[in-house]
Amino acid sequence: MSAYEPVIGLEVHAQLKTASKIFCSCSTAFGREPNSNTCPVCTGMPGVLPVLNKRAVEFGAKMALAVECRVNPRSIFARKNYFYPDLPKGYQISQYEEPLAEFGRLSISMGEAIKEVGITRIHMEEDAGKSLHGTGDRTSYVDLNRTGVPLLEIVSEPDMRSPEEAVAYLKALRAILVYLDICDGNMEEGSFRCDANISLRPQGQEAFGTRTELKNLNSFRHVQRALEYEIARQEDILDDGDAVVQETRLFDVDKGVTRSMRGKEEAHDYRYFPDPDLVPLCLDESWLTTWGAELPELPEAKRRRFLDDYELSLDDAQTLTGERELAEYFEAVVAAGASAKAAANWMLTEMLREIREAGLAPGEVCFRPEQLAALLDLIEKQTISRKIAKDIYPEIFREGLDPEQYVQDKGLVQISDTSALEAVVQEVIDENPAEVEAYQGGKKKLVGFFVGQVMRKTQGQANPKLVNELLAKRLDS
Template identity: 65%
Template sequence: MSAYEAVIGLEVHAQLRTRTKIFCSCSTQFGREPNSNVCPVCTGMPGVLPVLNRTAVEYAAKMGMAVECAVNPRSVFARKNYFYPDLPKAYQISQYELPLAEHGRLRITVNGTEKTIGITRIHMEEDAGKSIHSSTENKSFVDLNRTGVPLIEIVSEPDLRSADEAVAYLKALRSILVYLEICDGNMEEGSFRCDANVSIRPKGATELGTRAELKNLNSFRHVHKAIEYEISRQAALLEDGERVVQETRLYDVDKGVTVSMRGKEEAHDYRYFPDPDLVPLLITAELLADLKRSIPELPQAREARFITEYGLPEAAAQTLTAEKDLADYFEAAARLYPEPQRISNWILSDLLRELNQAKTAAADSPLTPAHLAELLGMIDSGQISTRIAKQIFPDVFTTRESPREIVERKGLAQISDTGALEAVVDSILSSNPKEVEAFKNGKTKLMGFFVGQVMRQTKGQANPDLVNKLILEKLQ
């Protein structure tokens, strides 16, 4: 067991789902031609003035309230000064001493244990551009489309103690942002990204160790691996009598290691000062009250309701509510079919398998909640067996046909005709006299053999309950 404990704090940047940028009317659409979503304001031309996006403010305030922050009635935009090719103004408009929201908290559960993580602050800022390095051309390019896209930065307290806790916190945070419909949570496109501050200290110590800031963490898996590697790296340094250097490190995805990037900047290195072109942001109590009323049922509350209202196991409720569209899918199906636990089982097994293979979200599933309800209803009515339902599930998903249409087209309706099945059962029993005799002498496990033979001969379409009944009647 290690003699050290990790101390981890996360800085999460979430891109707000506004149509336009935070200080100008340029589009925020992802994937456009480089440098096509730009104007004199977001490219920092002399003499231009920023105009604050009201929707971005409302989204940021909603997130603050959702994680129990105090939203400040007065906040101030500041200039964060540094030079980099993708920052055309040579400063980034952010917030520093007077942020939008402070002192929040978020509950997470890891390995069955609940823990509360403090949130230091949530502040608004504009995104920087993107540098693109081409090794084949030996050139670097700058795309300013992302410059000025509205962000909120969510800074946690250093309350996390493991990579598992860090990932659980990130997933919970992302889920809330998506439920609020203020961020799409896409880590690959960079609309939800984080930096991790990692240090270690001897177990039982209260003083913080020297931290390293980890960047380039664009998936939950990479976050987990990078933090675990960094904890091991720092522990090895201290064990060898060396010291940990405060620095910014990049996570190398291919090698699974963190590598030094530069010395870690402190706040004073950025020479923050209030932006002279932007007046203080004032938010009224009336606006906050209106925004609070618009906040929907959030993931943890929805999970608790799924357990009490639908009788779902905790693990199932947690998985279903982690993604808003999956929870919506479940509830839509539950309104059409009266057994929510069966719906949950089919979603968590068959539907999630198909969604993952197709890399599709539940909201875009070709197999609709009505399809699922119809499929389960056909099993209940004896029109098809569970085996046939499992067999046609991928077809319903890929073709968008209803289960009934596929069953009819393929001739897969369950055989419940007593006379037809009785002839099959008689044939099976007459063909296996030794097994019949053994069954009559007490070897009742052979029942599975007889049922299997009937199902094989009817290509799985025989009504299994009726088959069992007929076999027992014949063997008594």
């Protein structure tokens, strides 16, 4: 056991799924030509005035309500002042002293245990641009398409005590954002990214140690690796009797190490002050009532319902509810007549494998839930064997084919005729006298060999249960 306890807090930036930017009408579409989604407002031209996007406010309030935050009836937009090439105004419009919402909580599952992580604040802000660094000509470029894209910054309390808890918190937070349909959660495109604050303190000590900040972690795996490395680095420093330096560090993905970027800024370094171009944001209570009523069933509630209503295992329920579209697909399969257990088993093995290999999201699958229910029914009725179902699934999944029609067209209906199978079983026994003698001499595991031979002769169409029964009858007599 380590002599130190990690103390971890996370700052998550979630890009909101609005069609336009937070203070102008420019498109937020990803992947456009550099500097094409821009206007005088988001590029900071003199004399222009920002106009707040109401849909961004709605999305922010819904997230706050989902994690039980207190939504402040009055919040203030402030200017966060710093210089960087991708910040054309020389300041970022954000919120500081009076944010949109405060004092929330999020429950995360760590195996059978449930841990509660406090949420300090949720505030709205605009994104900065993106610096692009050339390799050959040592030139850097700036793309301002992302400038002004609406973000939610969600700041946790320093309640996490391991990289695993941090990753569980991030996954739970991302799931809520996606369930609410206010953020696509795409970490590769930067629409869900994280800064982590990490410090160590001796076991049993209440006071926090000196923290470092890890910037722009854009995958769950990177968060895990960066925190693990930083914990080990700080342990070595403390064991040597030295002091950890408060600073901002970057994670080198290729080498798996963190590197110093700059000294850690404090709030006063940014010289926050209320933005004179924006009036205070005052939320009508009726708006909050309406938005609260529109919240969907959230992941934690859905997980509990899956455990109670469908009697799934905890791991299965957590996986199925991790993505809203996956949970909805599962319930549609069950509504189409499949048993919950059969649907869960198939989706968590065969379906997820095909989704990963095809690089799809659950909502992009063309094999409809009722088609999967029909396939499971064919197995249940022993029209086809499970092996045949697994063999044909990749093709019918990719093409969205009707499984019943496919089975009929390909002549794959399972052979369950006793007299027909008795002949094949006898043929296999006659062809393998040495194996028969060994089986009858006590090597009972050879039954698998005989089953395989029968399946080979019937091209996998024999009813496995009936084959086993007939083999046992012949071999044991």
